[in-house]
Amino acid sequence: MSEFPKLVNLRKNSHLLMGLTFFICLMSLLAFAVVKLNAWLEDEQQAPVQDIVVSGELIFIDIKYIEMLIKRTQPGSFFELDVNQTHQTVEAMPWVYRASVRKRWPSGLEIFVVEQQPSAVWNGDMLLNQYGDAFDAQISSDELNSKITLPNLYGPGGSEQTVLQGYRNMQSLLETSNLYIVEMFLSERFAWNVELNNGIKLNLGRTEFIDRLQRFVDLLPLISQQDRQVDYVDLRYDTGLAVGWKTFVKAA
Template sequence: MSNLPVLDKPRKVSQFYVGIAFFIAVLVLLIFAWVKISAWLEDEQQAPVKEIIISGERHFIQDQQIESLIKRTQPWQLFELDVEKTHQTVEAMPWVYRASVRKRWPAGLEIYVVEQQPVAIWNGDMLLNQYGDSFNAQVEEDGSAENIRLPRLFGPGGSEQTALQGYRNMQSLLDVTELHIVEMFLSERFAWHLQLNNGVKLNLGRTEFIDRLQRFVDILPLISQQKKQIDYVDLRYDTGLAVGWKASNKAA
């Protein structure tokens, strides 16, 4: 019985060294895995953006414009690319109304674009979208101005939405005729002046301009029977109107 402890001692020493060896082996494997993962992450961080996917209905924006802008303003590595800054950069483009940007693994970027919808030319050098917001872009650059035939609206700064709503209301009255507004002037005192596609100019004044335009529509068949060409119609009267006729080109 006195020899049993002597026999157990070598076994305990052997188990101790086996445990140490196993611990060292696990530690070596963990260090090896950490080195490999670090190297992989470093490689991934340097991986370039290989694909940009752009979606959304677009008429004035070219995909190459968006790609070129991102390349100029952002690092071309997917991990280093800042999604929020990219979003702000894309949304600052004149023809972009709204945009969303997200990374697409392993090496792609997805961009969804909502394009501005121009409905009028504002003060000769700006455009209005469907919400009455002005933006600085030139429709003529794409050769589309004649195709979309935007009306030209003029007014004081800050009156964009008022002018656009007034234009829409008045054009809806003219839709029953073959006339449409090609130019509309809103003065500093908010008096309305129109020029129609037939060349006729209308002075509607500041108040009751919708009722006055309706009066013009009602009496248009009567004054159109005249053999003279209308130059302007002044509707700034409680009742009635004044018509100016173009001078005859015939020699007296």
């Protein structure tokens, strides 16, 4: 009878040893699986970003350049790719006004881009978007002009929105006469000067420039009856205007 408890304890120890061995094996397998899974997730060849889809109404932005930029700045796997960092990278491009970025399982990236809408050339080397914000075009004037015709606006720093709104107000008034603003200058003293597509230069002064421009439009038919070519029109008067005529030197 004394050997029976020993046999029971032996069996209990045997079961405990088997359970412990099984637990150790299970934990080892889990650890191995975690290591392998982590290595697989980090391996660009196992889970690369294969499809980058860029959408939006794009005229000046090169989709291929966006794809190259993302692959260069985010070289890791699909799982490692930082969406927030990619979003910042895309929105930092000068022609991107807004962008949204999201992953698409299992290996895709979707990017929607709202492109800057250029409204004018600003001070000869920048562009103004539709909201009057200046940005660097980073393209040649020839490439820009091949895709869109823009007025040239000039003004002091910080006056971008004022000048753009002034341009829009004046242009809407001039369109009834089939005239278009080619260049507009706002001086440091906030005096307005305009050059039209027919070569006429307008000096509108600092105040009541819309009323003065309307006076020019009303008197333009009368001015056009003259057998001379207009050089400039000075409208800085309470009533009336002064006309400067172009002079031509006859060839000898």
